[in-house]
Amino acid sequence: MPTLDISKPIELDDGEYIVLEQRASLIKMRSTATGEYVTMHLAELAQRVVGLMPMSVHDARVIESLSDTQQHKTLTLSDHLREIVTGEHPNVKTPRPQYNPATTTQEQRVQAKLVELEADEMLHMSRSTLMAKLSAFKKSGNTGIVDGRSLTGKYPHTTDRTKVIEALCVVIAGQRGASTGTAQRLIKLTREELIMQYASDAPELPSQRTMYRLIELYTYNKHTTGSSKTRRSLADRPDRPFSKNIQLLPGAEVQLDSTPLDLLVKVPDDRPQRPTLTIMVDVATRSILAYSFRLVATKSVDHIGLIAQALTPLQNQPDRSRFRAMVEQQNKKCKLLENDELTRLANHRPFIYPRTLVIDNGKDFKATPTIHTAESFGMRVTFSPPRTPTTKSIVERQFKSIRTMFTQHLPGYVGQSVEYRGDDIDKSTDLLDIYAVQELFHDWVLNVWQNRPHSGLRDPLHPATSFSPNQMAAAAAAAIGSIDIPLNRDSYMALLPFKRRALTSTGFRHDNHFYDAPELHAFRGQERFMNVHFDPYNPSAVWAQAPDGSFIECAVKDWNASKSPFFASIQPDIDPTEADARRAQIDARLERRAEVALVSATLAGTPLHQLPTSPQLDLTPVDFDADDDTDELLELDAEGNF
Secondary structure: OOOOOOOOOEEEOOEEEEEEEEEOOEEEEEEOOOOOEEEEEHHHHHHHEOOOOOOOOOOOOOHHHOOHHHHHHHHHHHHHHHHHHHOOOOOOOOOOHHHOOOOOOHHHHHHHHHHHHOOOOOOOOOHHHHHHHHHHHHHHHHHHHOOOHHHHOOOOOOHHHHHHHHHHHHHHHOOOOOOOOOHHHHHHHHHHHHHHHHHHHOOOOOOHHHHHHHHHHHOOOOOOOOOHHHHHHHHHOOOOOOOOOOOOOOOOOEEEEEEEOOEOEEEOOEEEEOOEEEEEEEOOOOOEEEEEEEOOOOOHHHHHHHHHHHHOOHHHOOOOHHHHHHHHHHOOOOOOOOHHHHHHHHHHOOOOOOOEEEEOOOHHHHOHHHHHHHHHOOOEEEEOOOOOHHHHHHHHHHHHHHHHHOHHHOOOEOOOOHHHOOOOHHHOOOOOOHHHHHHHHHHHHHHOHHHOOEEEEEOOOOOOOEEOHHHHHHHHHHOOOOOOOOOOHHHHHHHOOEEEEEOEOOEEEEOOEEEEOHHHHHHOOOOOEEEEEEEOOEEEEEEEEOOOOOEEEEEEOOOOHHHOOOHHHHOOOOOHHHHHHHHHHHHHHHHOHHHHHHHHHHOOOOOHHHOOOEOOEOOOOOOOOOOOOHHHHOOOOOOOOO
């Protein structure tokens, strides 16, 4: 510990003082310049005194940060140095006479140790090195003899290579928009840069090994020899310190973005496609507030639907049980949650009112309907700067979580890029349709994501404890002195897209489906056209707006196994070699016209996968009606093809 000689004047930051008296931790002094008396605590004196040698403060944990090899080398050398100083070695039971401080000089002990270390390849060193290690050991102990290169990295000293380093930095900066190359190309470009700058006076490049070390040092975290996309993104990042985006109030910032899903879904009469997923994520709680799946480019109407989802609890949205049952029936690999379990999870899902929406500069996001709808509910819309994904870092990172926790476990997963893709994924017979993926994602959000501890949601006093989005939202709600009232059922319906449809005796026709409800009968003959609101993600019903503004739910009328909108997507392709067999089946069916009509009438409305099968009866899905003529239903051309 440093000490002060109080018999002499001491130097403080404002001049010399003479110590007059000390009582406990208080020091009474007099200034030699002004004669003023000052009473000062030792804590203040330690900060104001000047001229003392700096005290060496060692990190006792520095040894733990070393590699196993460096730890072993440092501790072994420490034992040898301790023997030189004290004559005792922890691995030698009896002290050796050549290291006895009472009978030998330090120089004799050093010479004896040099002879001993010659046999150890790892610790063999010169006398000057050993003396330097011994001096550092006496001052700082074990930490004083740690090889500094093992802490800072084995990068070469670059004082004499300023010109080479400057040329290398110019080359590295020029790689921003170039295709990715190797370190060997950087060395070649550095040599050319030096010749261009200094001509015949260009300095020689260091050894190849040293150049690789320099490249490793000056390309750190720049991806110069890595991903070009990441390199450009890092180059666009502002050159300043960054602060972490922390939001304490749920809904204070909600980020919205879209991405193509790493998944193929089956499409009727077309090749499998990758859907586009759009989500809204609350920054404070990491809750997924709304989502949508589209097979085509997203539009402004989709984002209005997201706002409607976020503002309306699931309990106030239309019932989806019939739709989910049809989805589960038509996708064998799709197992959805039971309605009771879904209701229980929905009751625990928090309602979060988005106060600020952070979106990018896409045309669909910047469209007037999206902005107008958000502002009509008091939301502030913020646009992220171009090519700055860090502005929406939470939602960007969320897509990776969805890929690793949800998408990769579904049939049709194609991986994050072509190099991760499997063989013939698009030819798989287990692909799900987009409705199945949508409902599975709905279940995953409620059951898994909202109840899973998140690494970004931690207790500030106990950071080892993490919370789930539901827990974080519940804790925040307890500290808020106001209640945000969500939209009711009619308000949600009003935000859905609508089309003007003719009201006929059979109801409405929309998207090749027929919808009707008993409440519509009062308007037949009075209202020729009505506004029909529909949910693009739930074709099981539409909602007709009555003249008084209320909504009438109209259920789909034509949902049975043979006329399902999913029916075409699940039918197996008929192999051309089976044409003769199929014609034989048709002939046999024509001969058993009465039997087929009887079976058709008996099994009307039965789901396709529940129909009984037998060798004597062919139940290939064909629209039969007991009153129709089977010859008219099954038309054969002149060559006998059907």
